Amino acid sequence: MNSHRVAAAATAAIAIVLFALTFGFEQMPEGITRGFGAEVFPRLVLGTIVALSVALFLTSPTGAPLERIPAMVYYSAAAVIAFMALVPLAGMLPAMFLFLLALGRMWGERRAWMLALCAVVLTALVWAVFVKGFGVQLPRGYLF
Protein backbone atom coordinates (compact mmCIF):
# COMPACT_ATOMS: atom_id res chain seq x y z
CA MET A 1 0.00 0.00 0.00
CA ASN A 2 1.45 3.43 -0.92
CA SER A 3 2.04 6.20 1.61
CA HIS A 4 -1.05 8.21 0.61
CA ARG A 5 -3.31 5.25 1.25
CA VAL A 6 -1.55 4.48 4.53
CA ALA A 7 -2.15 8.10 5.56
CA ALA A 8 -5.81 7.97 4.46
CA ALA A 9 -6.44 4.71 6.31
CA ALA A 10 -4.71 6.00 9.45
CA THR A 11 -6.64 9.29 9.55
CA ALA A 12 -9.94 7.50 8.94
CA ALA A 13 -9.18 5.01 11.72
CA ILE A 14 -8.26 7.79 14.18
CA ALA A 15 -11.41 9.74 13.29
CA ILE A 16 -13.61 6.65 13.73
CA VAL A 17 -12.13 5.97 17.19
CA LEU A 18 -12.65 9.61 18.19
CA PHE A 19 -16.20 9.46 16.81
CA ALA A 20 -16.89 6.35 18.90
CA LEU A 21 -15.65 8.19 22.01
CA THR A 22 -18.40 10.80 21.60
CA PHE A 23 -20.92 8.13 22.67
CA GLY A 24 -19.25 8.22 26.09
CA PHE A 25 -19.92 11.96 26.61
CA GLU A 26 -22.19 12.85 29.49
CA GLN A 27 -25.79 13.28 28.30
CA MET A 28 -27.58 16.48 29.28
CA PRO A 29 -31.31 17.25 29.20
CA GLU A 30 -32.79 18.83 26.07
CA GLY A 31 -33.44 22.07 27.94
CA ILE A 32 -29.70 22.59 28.44
CA THR A 33 -28.44 21.34 25.08
CA ARG A 34 -31.16 23.25 23.13
CA GLY A 35 -30.91 20.62 20.41
CA PHE A 36 -27.15 20.96 20.00
CA GLY A 37 -25.45 18.59 22.44
CA ALA A 38 -21.73 18.55 23.20
CA GLU A 39 -21.27 15.59 20.85
CA VAL A 40 -22.86 17.12 17.74
CA PHE A 41 -20.04 19.37 16.54
CA PRO A 42 -17.20 16.85 17.07
CA ARG A 43 -19.29 14.27 15.17
CA LEU A 44 -19.77 16.68 12.27
CA VAL A 45 -16.04 17.37 12.09
CA LEU A 46 -15.01 13.74 12.46
CA GLY A 47 -17.59 12.65 9.87
CA THR A 48 -16.04 15.17 7.49
CA ILE A 49 -12.57 13.76 8.21
CA VAL A 50 -13.74 10.22 7.46
CA ALA A 51 -15.33 11.37 4.18
CA LEU A 52 -12.16 13.25 3.17
CA SER A 53 -9.99 10.26 4.10
CA VAL A 54 -12.12 7.94 1.96
CA ALA A 55 -11.78 10.42 -0.93
CA LEU A 56 -8.00 10.52 -0.37
CA PHE A 57 -7.82 6.70 -0.31
CA LEU A 58 -9.80 6.38 -3.54
CA THR A 59 -8.07 9.15 -5.47
CA SER A 60 -4.50 8.78 -4.22
CA PRO A 61 -1.95 8.29 -6.97
CA THR A 62 0.38 5.32 -6.81
CA GLY A 63 3.58 6.36 -5.08
CA ALA A 64 6.84 4.76 -4.05
CA PRO A 65 7.00 3.51 -0.46
CA LEU A 66 8.53 5.98 1.98
CA GLU A 67 12.23 5.94 2.78
CA ARG A 68 13.23 4.49 6.13
CA ILE A 69 13.45 6.92 9.04
CA PRO A 70 17.17 7.49 9.79
CA ALA A 71 18.36 5.94 13.05
CA MET A 72 19.36 9.38 14.36
CA VAL A 73 15.69 10.40 14.50
CA TYR A 74 14.98 7.50 16.89
CA TYR A 75 18.04 8.34 18.99
CA SER A 76 17.03 11.99 19.17
CA ALA A 77 13.44 11.07 20.11
CA ALA A 78 14.85 8.76 22.80
CA ALA A 79 17.02 11.62 24.09
CA VAL A 80 13.92 13.83 24.36
CA ILE A 81 12.05 11.15 26.32
CA ALA A 82 15.14 10.56 28.49
CA PHE A 83 15.21 14.30 29.24
CA MET A 84 11.59 14.19 30.37
CA ALA A 85 12.32 11.17 32.57
CA LEU A 86 15.33 12.92 34.06
CA VAL A 87 13.49 16.11 35.06
CA PRO A 88 11.70 14.65 38.13
CA LEU A 89 14.96 13.01 39.20
CA ALA A 90 17.57 15.68 38.59
CA GLY A 91 15.52 18.86 38.18
CA MET A 92 14.99 20.82 34.98
CA LEU A 93 18.20 22.84 34.85
CA PRO A 94 20.60 19.90 35.36
CA ALA A 95 18.52 17.83 32.91
CA MET A 96 18.84 20.63 30.34
CA PHE A 97 22.59 20.83 30.84
CA LEU A 98 22.97 17.07 30.32
CA PHE A 99 20.63 17.12 27.31
CA LEU A 100 22.66 19.87 25.62
CA LEU A 101 25.85 17.84 26.08
CA ALA A 102 24.32 14.51 25.06
CA LEU A 103 22.41 15.58 21.94
CA GLY A 104 25.24 17.79 20.71
CA ARG A 105 27.64 14.87 21.04
CA MET A 106 25.18 12.45 19.47
CA TRP A 107 24.73 14.78 16.48
CA GLY A 108 28.46 14.79 15.83
CA GLU A 109 30.03 17.71 17.73
CA ARG A 110 33.43 16.42 18.80
CA ARG A 111 34.85 19.55 20.49
CA ALA A 112 34.13 18.78 24.14
CA TRP A 113 35.09 22.29 25.30
CA MET A 114 32.67 23.86 22.78
CA LEU A 115 29.84 21.58 23.88
CA ALA A 116 30.53 22.28 27.55
CA LEU A 117 30.75 26.03 26.90
CA CYS A 118 27.43 26.10 25.01
CA ALA A 119 25.72 23.94 27.65
CA VAL A 120 26.97 26.13 30.51
CA VAL A 121 26.11 29.42 28.78
CA LEU A 122 22.63 28.32 27.73
CA THR A 123 21.75 26.78 31.10
CA ALA A 124 23.01 29.91 32.86
CA LEU A 125 20.95 32.08 30.49
CA VAL A 126 17.80 30.09 31.20
CA TRP A 127 18.44 30.44 34.94
CA ALA A 128 19.18 34.17 34.74
CA VAL A 129 16.33 35.12 32.39
CA PHE A 130 13.56 32.81 33.52
CA VAL A 131 14.27 31.95 37.14
CA LYS A 132 15.74 35.27 38.25
CA GLY A 133 14.21 37.59 35.62
CA PHE A 134 10.66 36.28 35.13
CA GLY A 135 10.39 34.42 38.46
CA VAL A 136 9.52 31.10 36.78
CA GLN A 137 9.73 28.21 39.25
CA LEU A 138 11.42 25.40 37.36
CA PRO A 139 10.73 21.82 38.52
CA ARG A 140 13.24 20.57 41.07
CA GLY A 141 14.31 16.93 41.24
CA TYR A 142 15.08 14.53 44.07
CA LEU A 143 18.79 15.08 43.61
CA PHE A 144 18.93 18.88 43.05
Next chain:
Amino acid sequence: MEAFVAGMGLLLDPKILLVVFLGTLIGIVVGALPGISGSTTTALLLPFTITMGPVPAIAFLGPIYCAANFGGSITAILINSPGDPSASATAFDGYPMARRGEAGRALGMSAVASAFGGIFSVIVLIIAAPLLARVAYSFGPPEYFALAVFGLSMVAMTGGDSMLKNLIAGAFGVWLATVGQDLTTGVERYTFGIHSFTDGIEFIPVLIGLFALTELLEQAAQLKNRVEVARLSAVRLPSWQDVKDCSKAIFLSSGLGTFIGILPALGATTAAMIAYVETRRWSKNKEQFGKGAIEGVAGPEAANNAAVGGAMVPTLALGIPGSTTTAIILAGLIVQGVRPGPHLFTEQPLLLYAVFSSMLLANLLYLVLGLGFAKVFARISLIPAPLLWPGVFVLSVIGAYAPNQSMAEVWVAIAFGFIGFFMRRYGFSPAPLVIGLVLGRMVEETLKQSLLIFDLSWGGFLGRPIAMTLFGLTVLFLLAPWVLRKLRR
Protein backbone atom coordinates in the same frame (compact mmCIF):
# COMPACT_ATOMS: atom_id res chain seq x y z
CA MET B 1 -6.93 60.00 13.19
CA GLU B 2 -6.22 60.64 16.86
CA ALA B 3 -5.51 56.93 17.38
CA PHE B 4 -3.32 56.88 14.27
CA VAL B 5 -1.20 59.74 15.62
CA ALA B 6 -1.07 58.03 19.02
CA GLY B 7 -0.07 54.78 17.31
CA MET B 8 2.73 56.48 15.41
CA GLY B 9 3.67 58.23 18.63
CA LEU B 10 4.31 54.82 20.14
CA LEU B 11 7.48 54.75 18.11
CA LEU B 12 8.84 57.50 20.35
CA ASP B 13 8.46 55.22 23.37
CA PRO B 14 11.94 53.76 24.01
CA LYS B 15 10.45 50.46 25.25
CA ILE B 16 8.44 49.98 22.05
CA LEU B 17 11.40 51.04 19.93
CA LEU B 18 13.53 48.46 21.71
CA VAL B 19 11.04 45.61 21.19
CA VAL B 20 10.62 46.53 17.50
CA PHE B 21 14.39 46.58 17.06
CA LEU B 22 14.80 43.28 18.91
CA GLY B 23 11.96 41.72 16.93
CA THR B 24 13.53 42.82 13.65
CA LEU B 25 16.98 41.61 14.67
CA ILE B 26 15.68 38.25 15.90
CA GLY B 27 13.58 37.95 12.73
CA ILE B 28 16.59 38.40 10.45
CA VAL B 29 18.80 36.09 12.52
CA VAL B 30 16.28 33.25 12.69
CA GLY B 31 15.26 33.81 9.09
CA ALA B 32 18.91 33.25 8.22
CA LEU B 33 19.08 29.99 10.17
CA PRO B 34 18.01 27.11 7.92
CA GLY B 35 15.16 25.18 9.50
CA ILE B 36 14.00 27.93 11.85
CA SER B 37 11.24 29.78 10.04
CA GLY B 38 9.29 32.87 11.04
CA SER B 39 6.44 30.60 12.18
CA THR B 40 8.77 28.51 14.36
CA THR B 41 10.25 31.60 15.98
CA THR B 42 6.91 33.25 16.56
CA ALA B 43 5.63 30.01 18.15
CA LEU B 44 8.80 29.71 20.23
CA LEU B 45 8.76 33.31 21.47
CA LEU B 46 5.02 33.59 21.98
CA PRO B 47 5.13 32.48 25.65
CA PHE B 48 7.63 35.22 26.46
CA THR B 49 5.29 37.94 25.22
CA ILE B 50 2.56 37.05 27.71
CA THR B 51 4.04 39.26 30.42
CA MET B 52 4.56 42.17 28.00
CA GLY B 53 0.95 43.26 27.48
CA PRO B 54 -0.78 43.28 24.08
CA VAL B 55 0.81 46.40 22.52
CA PRO B 56 4.51 45.56 23.12
CA ALA B 57 3.75 41.90 22.33
CA ILE B 58 2.36 42.70 18.89
CA ALA B 59 5.14 45.28 18.35
CA PHE B 60 7.59 42.43 19.00
CA LEU B 61 5.92 39.62 17.02
CA GLY B 62 4.96 41.71 13.95
CA PRO B 63 8.57 42.70 13.14
CA ILE B 64 9.75 39.09 13.59
CA TYR B 65 7.22 38.09 10.94
CA CYS B 66 8.36 40.92 8.61
CA ALA B 67 12.09 40.42 9.05
CA ALA B 68 12.18 36.59 8.94
CA ASN B 69 11.13 36.62 5.28
CA PHE B 70 14.06 38.88 4.42
CA GLY B 71 16.45 36.88 6.66
CA GLY B 72 15.47 33.74 4.78
CA SER B 73 16.78 35.24 1.56
CA ILE B 74 20.32 35.55 2.98
CA THR B 75 20.80 31.79 3.18
CA ALA B 76 18.76 31.21 0.03
CA ILE B 77 21.26 33.36 -1.87
CA LEU B 78 24.47 32.27 -0.11
CA ILE B 79 23.98 28.56 0.55
CA ASN B 80 21.03 27.67 -1.67
CA SER B 81 19.10 26.69 1.44
CA PRO B 82 16.23 29.07 2.25
CA GLY B 83 16.28 29.97 5.93
CA ASP B 84 12.53 30.51 5.67
CA PRO B 85 10.23 28.59 3.28
CA SER B 86 9.04 31.90 1.83
CA ALA B 87 12.53 32.47 0.40
CA SER B 88 12.51 29.21 -1.60
CA ALA B 89 11.82 31.01 -4.89
CA THR B 90 14.62 33.50 -4.15
CA ALA B 91 17.15 30.66 -4.27
CA PHE B 92 16.27 29.84 -7.91
CA ASP B 93 18.17 32.88 -9.17
CA GLY B 94 19.84 34.23 -6.03
CA TYR B 95 22.20 31.27 -5.63
CA PRO B 96 23.31 31.21 -9.30
CA MET B 97 24.04 34.95 -8.93
CA ALA B 98 26.09 34.27 -5.79
CA ARG B 99 28.02 31.49 -7.53
CA ARG B 100 29.13 33.87 -10.25
CA GLY B 101 30.35 36.33 -7.62
CA GLU B 102 27.29 38.61 -7.41
CA ALA B 103 26.07 37.69 -3.92
CA GLY B 104 26.32 41.30 -2.72
CA ARG B 105 24.23 42.56 -5.64
CA ALA B 106 21.59 39.86 -5.07
CA LEU B 107 21.39 40.59 -1.34
CA GLY B 108 21.17 44.32 -1.97
CA MET B 109 18.27 43.80 -4.38
CA SER B 110 16.64 41.40 -1.94
CA ALA B 111 16.77 44.03 0.86
CA VAL B 112 15.39 46.82 -1.33
CA ALA B 113 12.63 44.71 -2.94
CA SER B 114 11.65 43.24 0.46
CA ALA B 115 11.41 46.67 2.06
CA PHE B 116 9.39 48.06 -0.85
CA GLY B 117 6.97 45.10 -0.81
CA GLY B 118 6.67 45.27 2.97
CA ILE B 119 5.98 49.02 3.11
CA PHE B 120 3.53 48.79 0.18
CA SER B 121 1.53 46.10 1.98
CA VAL B 122 1.49 47.97 5.31
CA ILE B 123 0.01 50.98 3.49
CA VAL B 124 -2.64 48.67 2.00
CA LEU B 125 -3.19 47.25 5.51
CA ILE B 126 -3.72 50.75 6.96
CA ILE B 127 -6.29 51.54 4.27
CA ALA B 128 -8.00 48.18 3.75
CA ALA B 129 -8.28 46.78 7.27
CA PRO B 130 -10.62 49.50 8.62
CA LEU B 131 -12.74 49.31 5.45
CA LEU B 132 -13.04 45.54 5.74
CA ALA B 133 -13.81 45.89 9.43
CA ARG B 134 -16.58 48.38 8.64
CA VAL B 135 -18.15 45.84 6.27
CA ALA B 136 -17.74 43.06 8.82
CA TYR B 137 -19.30 45.16 11.59
CA SER B 138 -22.75 44.18 10.35
CA PHE B 139 -21.88 40.45 10.35
CA GLY B 140 -23.86 38.16 12.60
CA PRO B 141 -23.02 34.57 13.66
CA PRO B 142 -24.16 33.03 10.32
CA GLU B 143 -21.82 35.32 8.35
CA TYR B 144 -18.94 34.65 10.74
CA PHE B 145 -19.57 30.91 10.45
CA ALA B 146 -19.52 31.15 6.65
CA LEU B 147 -16.36 33.27 6.80
CA ALA B 148 -14.61 30.79 9.07
CA VAL B 149 -15.60 27.92 6.76
CA PHE B 150 -14.25 29.95 3.82
CA GLY B 151 -11.00 30.50 5.74
CA LEU B 152 -10.79 26.78 6.48
CA SER B 153 -11.38 25.89 2.84
CA MET B 154 -8.41 28.07 1.91
CA VAL B 155 -6.11 25.83 3.97
CA ALA B 156 -6.49 23.40 1.07
CA MET B 157 -3.77 25.41 -0.65
CA THR B 158 -1.33 25.97 2.19
CA GLY B 159 1.36 23.34 1.55
CA GLY B 160 1.43 19.59 2.09
CA ASP B 161 1.26 17.35 -0.94
CA SER B 162 -2.48 17.34 -1.67
CA MET B 163 -5.56 19.48 -1.12
CA LEU B 164 -7.34 16.60 0.57
CA LYS B 165 -4.52 16.15 3.06
CA ASN B 166 -4.59 19.87 3.88
CA LEU B 167 -8.33 19.73 4.44
CA ILE B 168 -7.96 16.65 6.67
CA ALA B 169 -5.24 18.40 8.72
CA GLY B 170 -7.41 21.53 8.98
CA ALA B 171 -10.39 19.46 10.14
CA PHE B 172 -8.21 17.74 12.77
CA GLY B 173 -7.27 21.22 13.98
CA VAL B 174 -10.96 22.08 14.34
CA TRP B 175 -11.53 18.80 16.20
CA LEU B 176 -8.62 19.60 18.51
CA ALA B 177 -10.38 22.84 19.45
CA THR B 178 -13.31 20.75 20.75
CA VAL B 179 -11.15 19.18 23.48
CA GLY B 180 -12.20 20.47 26.90
CA GLN B 181 -15.41 21.65 28.44
CA ASP B 182 -18.28 22.41 26.04
CA LEU B 183 -19.19 26.04 26.69
CA THR B 184 -22.97 25.54 26.42
CA THR B 185 -23.49 22.34 28.40
CA GLY B 186 -20.34 22.10 30.54
CA VAL B 187 -19.81 18.52 29.31
CA GLU B 188 -16.16 17.49 29.20
CA ARG B 189 -14.98 16.24 25.83
CA TYR B 190 -11.84 14.15 25.26
CA THR B 191 -10.22 15.24 28.52
CA PHE B 192 -9.49 11.64 29.62
CA GLY B 193 -9.53 12.81 33.22
CA ILE B 194 -6.54 15.12 32.64
CA HIS B 195 -7.29 18.27 34.61
CA SER B 196 -5.26 20.63 32.40
CA PHE B 197 -7.36 19.65 29.34
CA THR B 198 -10.59 20.92 30.93
CA ASP B 199 -10.13 24.43 29.53
CA GLY B 200 -9.08 23.00 26.18
CA ILE B 201 -5.69 22.31 24.68
CA GLU B 202 -3.45 25.35 25.10
CA PHE B 203 -2.25 26.88 21.84
CA ILE B 204 1.34 27.48 22.90
CA PRO B 205 2.53 23.90 23.53
CA VAL B 206 0.80 22.71 20.34
CA LEU B 207 2.50 25.43 18.29
CA ILE B 208 5.90 24.82 19.86
CA GLY B 209 5.56 21.09 19.30
CA LEU B 210 4.39 21.32 15.69
CA PHE B 211 6.98 23.83 14.62
CA ALA B 212 10.09 23.73 16.83
CA LEU B 213 10.15 20.11 18.04
CA THR B 214 9.05 18.64 14.72
CA GLU B 215 11.87 20.59 13.08
CA LEU B 216 14.34 19.13 15.60
CA LEU B 217 13.41 15.62 14.44
CA GLU B 218 13.51 16.73 10.79
CA GLN B 219 17.00 18.11 11.33
CA ALA B 220 18.06 14.82 12.92
CA ALA B 221 17.07 13.14 9.66
CA GLN B 222 19.21 15.53 7.58
CA LEU B 223 22.41 15.67 9.60
CA LYS B 224 24.49 14.25 6.77
CA ASN B 225 23.60 17.09 4.35
CA ARG B 226 26.47 19.47 3.85
CA VAL B 227 26.21 23.00 2.45
CA GLU B 228 28.44 24.84 0.01
CA VAL B 229 28.78 28.51 0.88
CA ALA B 230 29.14 31.17 -1.81
CA ARG B 231 31.65 33.99 -1.23
CA LEU B 232 30.30 37.35 -0.09
CA SER B 233 32.56 40.38 -0.27
CA ALA B 234 30.10 43.20 0.54
CA VAL B 235 26.42 43.91 0.14
CA ARG B 236 25.74 46.83 -2.14
CA LEU B 237 22.75 48.91 -3.10
CA PRO B 238 21.30 47.99 -6.47
CA SER B 239 22.48 50.21 -9.32
CA TRP B 240 20.06 52.56 -11.08
CA GLN B 241 20.02 50.11 -14.01
CA ASP B 242 19.10 47.23 -11.65
CA VAL B 243 16.26 49.28 -10.18
CA LYS B 244 15.01 50.14 -13.67
CA ASP B 245 15.22 46.51 -14.77
CA CYS B 246 13.37 45.27 -11.69
CA SER B 247 10.82 48.02 -11.11
CA LYS B 248 8.08 46.21 -13.05
CA ALA B 249 8.78 42.97 -11.16
CA ILE B 250 8.76 44.76 -7.80
CA PHE B 251 5.47 46.61 -8.45
CA LEU B 252 3.73 43.56 -9.91
CA SER B 253 4.92 41.27 -7.13
CA SER B 254 4.08 43.76 -4.35
CA GLY B 255 0.49 43.90 -5.61
CA LEU B 256 0.27 40.14 -6.10
CA GLY B 257 1.85 39.40 -2.72
CA THR B 258 -0.50 41.75 -0.89
CA PHE B 259 -3.55 40.23 -2.62
CA ILE B 260 -2.47 36.65 -1.92
CA GLY B 261 -1.67 37.60 1.67
CA ILE B 262 -5.17 39.00 2.16
CA LEU B 263 -6.74 35.67 1.12
CA PRO B 264 -7.23 33.64 4.31
CA ALA B 265 -4.59 30.98 5.03
CA LEU B 266 -2.38 31.73 2.01
CA GLY B 267 0.87 33.33 3.03
CA ALA B 268 4.30 34.43 1.92
CA THR B 269 5.52 31.13 0.43
CA THR B 270 2.59 30.86 -1.99
CA ALA B 271 2.93 34.56 -2.82
CA ALA B 272 6.65 34.23 -3.61
CA MET B 273 6.14 31.17 -5.84
CA ILE B 274 3.32 32.78 -7.83
CA ALA B 275 5.28 36.05 -8.07
CA TYR B 276 8.31 34.18 -9.44
CA VAL B 277 6.21 32.58 -12.17
CA GLU B 278 4.50 35.88 -13.02
CA THR B 279 7.76 37.87 -12.97
CA ARG B 280 9.22 35.38 -15.43
CA ARG B 281 6.09 35.51 -17.59
CA TRP B 282 6.24 39.33 -17.91
CA SER B 283 10.03 39.61 -18.17
CA LYS B 284 11.93 40.43 -21.35
CA ASN B 285 14.74 38.11 -20.18
CA LYS B 286 12.82 34.88 -19.63
CA GLU B 287 15.76 32.76 -20.72
CA GLN B 288 17.91 34.18 -17.87
CA PHE B 289 15.56 32.86 -15.16
CA GLY B 290 17.07 30.00 -13.18
CA LYS B 291 20.56 31.09 -14.27
CA GLY B 292 20.86 34.20 -12.09
CA ALA B 293 18.33 36.82 -13.23
CA ILE B 294 18.15 39.72 -10.78
CA GLU B 295 14.41 40.06 -11.46
CA GLY B 296 14.08 36.48 -10.17
CA VAL B 297 15.33 37.76 -6.80
CA ALA B 298 13.37 41.03 -6.78
CA GLY B 299 9.95 39.54 -7.65
CA PRO B 300 9.67 36.81 -4.97
CA GLU B 301 11.28 39.01 -2.30
CA ALA B 302 8.85 41.87 -2.91
CA ALA B 303 5.95 39.39 -2.90
CA ASN B 304 6.83 37.44 0.24
CA ASN B 305 7.18 40.63 2.27
CA ALA B 306 4.07 42.16 0.73
CA ALA B 307 2.14 39.06 1.81
CA VAL B 308 2.97 39.88 5.45
CA GLY B 309 0.96 43.11 5.52
CA GLY B 310 -1.72 41.48 3.38
CA ALA B 311 -2.06 38.56 5.76
CA MET B 312 -2.58 40.98 8.64
CA VAL B 313 -5.70 42.44 6.96
CA PRO B 314 -8.12 39.51 7.55
CA THR B 315 -6.35 38.65 10.80
CA LEU B 316 -7.03 42.03 12.38
CA ALA B 317 -10.26 42.99 10.63
CA LEU B 318 -12.05 39.64 10.76
CA GLY B 319 -10.12 37.45 13.20
CA ILE B 320 -9.43 34.99 10.35
CA PRO B 321 -5.70 34.26 9.98
CA GLY B 322 -4.18 35.25 6.67
CA SER B 323 -1.26 32.81 7.06
CA THR B 324 0.33 30.31 9.44
CA THR B 325 2.38 32.97 11.23
CA THR B 326 -0.63 35.27 11.61
CA ALA B 327 -2.54 32.27 13.02
CA ILE B 328 0.18 32.08 15.69
CA ILE B 329 0.05 35.85 16.28
CA LEU B 330 -3.75 35.56 16.50
CA ALA B 331 -3.35 32.80 19.09
CA GLY B 332 -0.98 35.11 20.99
CA LEU B 333 -3.55 37.90 21.01
CA ILE B 334 -6.27 35.50 22.20
CA VAL B 335 -3.97 34.35 25.01
CA GLN B 336 -3.59 38.07 25.93
CA GLY B 337 -7.39 38.36 26.08
CA VAL B 338 -7.67 40.29 22.79
CA ARG B 339 -10.00 38.84 20.14
CA PRO B 340 -9.26 40.45 16.78
CA GLY B 341 -12.27 41.41 14.68
CA PRO B 342 -14.12 44.52 13.55
CA HIS B 343 -14.82 45.71 17.11
CA LEU B 344 -11.06 46.03 17.64
CA PHE B 345 -11.09 49.18 15.51
CA THR B 346 -13.38 50.97 17.92
CA GLU B 347 -12.36 49.29 21.18
CA GLN B 348 -8.58 49.09 20.89
CA PRO B 349 -7.44 51.35 18.05
CA LEU B 350 -4.08 51.90 19.73
CA LEU B 351 -3.26 48.22 19.42
CA LEU B 352 -3.98 48.32 15.71
CA TYR B 353 -1.87 51.37 15.09
CA ALA B 354 0.90 49.76 17.13
CA VAL B 355 0.80 46.93 14.58
CA PHE B 356 0.92 49.34 11.66
CA SER B 357 3.69 51.53 13.03
CA SER B 358 5.87 48.65 14.27
CA MET B 359 5.60 46.89 10.91
CA LEU B 360 6.48 50.07 9.02
CA LEU B 361 9.50 50.62 11.22
CA ALA B 362 10.56 46.97 10.94
CA ASN B 363 10.58 47.23 7.15
CA LEU B 364 12.90 50.24 7.32
CA LEU B 365 15.07 48.66 10.01
CA TYR B 366 15.78 45.44 8.16
CA LEU B 367 16.66 47.43 5.04
CA VAL B 368 19.37 49.19 7.04
CA LEU B 369 20.43 46.05 8.93
CA GLY B 370 20.29 43.93 5.80
CA LEU B 371 22.50 46.26 3.80
CA GLY B 372 24.88 46.90 6.65
CA PHE B 373 25.23 43.55 8.36
CA ALA B 374 24.28 40.82 5.89
CA LYS B 375 27.79 39.42 6.15
CA VAL B 376 27.37 38.95 9.91
CA PHE B 377 23.93 37.36 9.47
CA ALA B 378 25.38 35.05 6.84
CA ARG B 379 27.91 33.83 9.40
CA ILE B 380 25.14 33.13 11.93
CA SER B 381 23.54 30.85 9.38
CA LEU B 382 26.57 28.58 9.66
CA ILE B 383 26.14 27.73 13.36
CA PRO B 384 26.54 23.93 13.44
CA ALA B 385 23.33 21.94 13.94
CA PRO B 386 24.73 20.02 16.96
CA LEU B 387 25.07 23.32 18.83
CA LEU B 388 21.97 25.06 17.53
CA TRP B 389 19.19 22.46 17.77
CA PRO B 390 19.74 21.21 21.34
CA GLY B 391 19.46 24.89 22.30
CA VAL B 392 16.20 25.20 20.34
CA PHE B 393 14.89 22.20 22.30
CA VAL B 394 15.77 23.85 25.61
CA LEU B 395 13.95 27.03 24.57
CA SER B 396 10.97 24.96 23.43
CA VAL B 397 10.73 23.22 26.80
CA ILE B 398 10.90 26.51 28.67
CA GLY B 399 8.41 28.07 26.25
CA ALA B 400 5.90 25.29 26.79
CA TYR B 401 6.45 25.16 30.56
CA ALA B 402 6.64 28.83 31.54
CA PRO B 403 3.13 30.22 30.83
CA ASN B 404 1.33 27.87 33.27
CA GLN B 405 4.41 26.33 34.93
CA SER B 406 3.10 22.90 34.03
CA MET B 407 5.07 19.83 32.92
CA ALA B 408 1.85 18.46 31.37
CA GLU B 409 2.16 21.16 28.75
CA VAL B 410 5.75 20.17 28.00
CA TRP B 411 4.44 16.63 27.38
CA VAL B 412 1.77 18.08 25.06
CA ALA B 413 4.48 19.96 23.14
CA ILE B 414 6.58 16.81 22.82
CA ALA B 415 3.57 14.75 21.72
CA PHE B 416 2.81 17.33 19.03
CA GLY B 417 6.49 17.32 18.02
CA PHE B 418 6.15 13.60 17.22
CA ILE B 419 2.71 14.07 15.61
CA GLY B 420 4.11 16.87 13.43
CA PHE B 421 7.03 14.67 12.35
CA PHE B 422 4.72 11.90 11.18
CA MET B 423 2.36 14.41 9.59
CA ARG B 424 5.18 15.82 7.48
CA ARG B 425 6.47 12.34 6.65
CA TYR B 426 3.09 11.40 5.23
CA GLY B 427 2.69 14.67 3.34
CA PHE B 428 0.47 16.59 5.79
CA SER B 429 1.49 20.18 6.48
CA PRO B 430 1.09 21.28 10.12
CA ALA B 431 -0.03 24.75 8.97
CA PRO B 432 -3.68 23.77 8.25
CA LEU B 433 -3.89 22.08 11.65
CA VAL B 434 -2.83 25.31 13.37
CA ILE B 435 -5.32 27.38 11.39
CA GLY B 436 -8.06 24.85 12.18
CA LEU B 437 -7.17 24.94 15.87
CA VAL B 438 -7.27 28.75 15.98
CA LEU B 439 -10.59 28.92 14.11
CA GLY B 440 -12.18 25.84 15.70
CA ARG B 441 -13.90 27.51 18.64
CA MET B 442 -15.21 30.30 16.42
CA VAL B 443 -16.63 27.76 13.96
CA GLU B 444 -18.43 25.82 16.68
CA GLU B 445 -19.75 28.85 18.57
CA THR B 446 -21.01 30.66 15.46
CA LEU B 447 -22.61 27.47 14.12
CA LYS B 448 -24.44 26.93 17.42
CA GLN B 449 -25.57 30.56 17.57
CA SER B 450 -26.68 30.47 13.92
CA LEU B 451 -28.73 27.33 14.42
CA LEU B 452 -30.34 28.84 17.50
CA ILE B 453 -31.25 31.94 15.47
CA PHE B 454 -32.67 29.67 12.71
CA ASP B 455 -34.57 27.47 15.18
CA LEU B 456 -32.22 24.55 14.43
CA SER B 457 -32.94 24.70 10.71
CA TRP B 458 -29.93 24.61 8.39
CA GLY B 459 -32.16 26.17 5.74
CA GLY B 460 -31.91 29.44 7.64
CA PHE B 461 -28.55 30.10 5.98
CA LEU B 462 -30.40 30.43 2.64
CA GLY B 463 -31.88 33.71 3.82
CA ARG B 464 -28.46 35.26 4.53
CA PRO B 465 -26.99 36.55 1.25
CA ILE B 466 -23.50 37.34 2.59
CA ALA B 467 -23.20 33.90 4.18
CA MET B 468 -24.44 32.24 0.99
CA THR B 469 -21.92 34.21 -1.10
CA LEU B 470 -19.13 33.04 1.19
CA PHE B 471 -20.37 29.43 0.97
CA GLY B 472 -20.46 29.82 -2.81
CA LEU B 473 -16.87 31.10 -2.84
CA THR B 474 -15.85 28.17 -0.62
CA VAL B 475 -17.30 25.65 -3.07
CA LEU B 476 -15.74 27.55 -5.99
CA PHE B 477 -12.25 27.55 -4.44
CA LEU B 478 -12.49 23.88 -3.53
CA LEU B 479 -13.74 22.73 -6.91
CA ALA B 480 -11.73 25.10 -9.14
CA PRO B 481 -8.48 23.06 -9.20
CA TRP B 482 -10.41 19.85 -9.94
CA VAL B 483 -12.49 21.47 -12.70
CA LEU B 484 -9.39 23.10 -14.25
CA ARG B 485 -7.59 19.75 -14.26
CA LYS B 486 -10.54 18.11 -16.02
CA LEU B 487 -10.71 20.94 -18.57
CA ARG B 488 -6.98 20.67 -19.34
CA ARG B 489 -7.46 16.98 -20.17
